[in-house]
């Protein structure tokens with residue numbers, strides 16, 4: 001994929017970027033390794049201050065940065081502003097909490113049991129970490145790697161998606177101008193085919209990838225071969241289960257948001273809706289009405305709820321899933337037709353009657369398409385939810401405590417949200433199980449993924 005900014009609203013290529021030459025890439029790798037050697041020795045308070053400076057600058061530039069995000073990938077300007085605000089919060093969170101996360105921890109409070117005067121775990125940086133990132137939250141996805149990694153004393157190399165080069169370059173500039181030492185965070189303008197070379201380079205210690213399953217498989221294979229740590233945040237097809245005790249007005253409001261957030265292109269969008277049969281008819285009526293009321297249009301327009309999909313191939317994929325399902329007997333309650341005209345718009349769509357013969361039943365639809373089923377019980381909903389290969393987020397709507405407990409215990413997902421939609425917060429861990437990947441981002445857990453938990457044992461005095 002060529003590295004370029006292309007407007008999802010018009011399809012026009014706005015700016016092309018040259019890939020790094022082999023010599024330029026080698027230079028960046030050498031610089032990263034040199035930076036890692038000294039950056040690891042900087043103090044945590046210094047690093048926290050640089051993160052604060054980055055937050056301050058981003059706060060001043062929120063409007064222009066949000067505009068850049070909307071221009072490159074088509075999310076609404078309002079959503080872009082929310083994304084930038086989350087980045088500011090993430091930077092401040094790690095600046096405030098990072099020093100505590102990095103304190104030595106007792107390995108065993110009773111060190112005498114292991115014959116020592118003292119034992120503790122010292123969390124130390126591992127060096128240069130490669131981050132391969134997607135376009136869908138072009139600032140936040142990269143920031144949730146960068147803020148904890150830099151706070152931890154690691155050095156970052158960002159290979160961002162080829163359609164968001166302006167966001168990628170902005171991040172390098174942001175950290176440099178915030179005062180971080182030279183080359184502590186660099187952007188690599190390279191195609192995905194060159195990720196292997198970077199990951200196999202002995203100067204690179206580990207990798208994190210957020211993206212599709214094929215990309216994750218490829219990076220994990222290389223990392224495994226090189227015996228390097230890897231974190232994978234891959235696709236999702238989150239279930240959204242609605243039980244009779246819930247307030248349907250509230251649940252349908254959130255269901256629409258959960259499916260259409262980010263123009264329907266988020267790994268944690270709710271994509272499969274399992275509704276108890278006793279309330280299925282009113283749920284579907286309200287859900288379809290609210291999905292149908294969303295305004296699709298220019299993402300810079302304040303009235304717009306859903307902008308275009310980010311790429312032409314992304315829209316083809318979404319349309320292909322719907323055509324496959326309809327061809328095999330699914331019922332379209334709303335949408336389902338690609339509009340004429342420029343840009344990569346796709347309308348909010350609701351389908352029922354989706355069966356295992358249809359591709360969307362097993363895969364991820366990265367656009368505003370909801371699948372709804374009526375189910376006889378929570379147990380049936382959980383069986384269906386857990387039958388899916390992905391296990392990222394999950395949602396239950398109920399006022400019943402026993403149902404909540406059953407869901408929390410049984411749902412096979414990295415995150416379980418009750419009476420709210422799945423979202424990411426710097427304060428709590430984020431990640432999936434099964435084919436949604438492994439490892440955690442955010443919170444103290446995310447920071448420690450790329451640290452050496454060094455066990456220290458100090459013997460009794462002579």
Ligand code: NAP
Nearest residue numbers: 133134160161162192195211212215218233234235236267
């Ligand atoms: P993608 O095609 O996998 O691209 C993601 C990144 O991986 C891009 O930087 C891409 O570079 C690179 N890449 C692609 N193929 C690669 C390969 N074989 N080896 C190394 N790098 C490779 O995914 P996408 O379509 O941009 O993003 C959508 C997917 O990301 C969805 O499945 C979504 O669910 C997932 N996602 C997951 C999370 C999470 O936290 N679990 C969050 C957001 C998105 P190029 O752009 O140059 O191809």
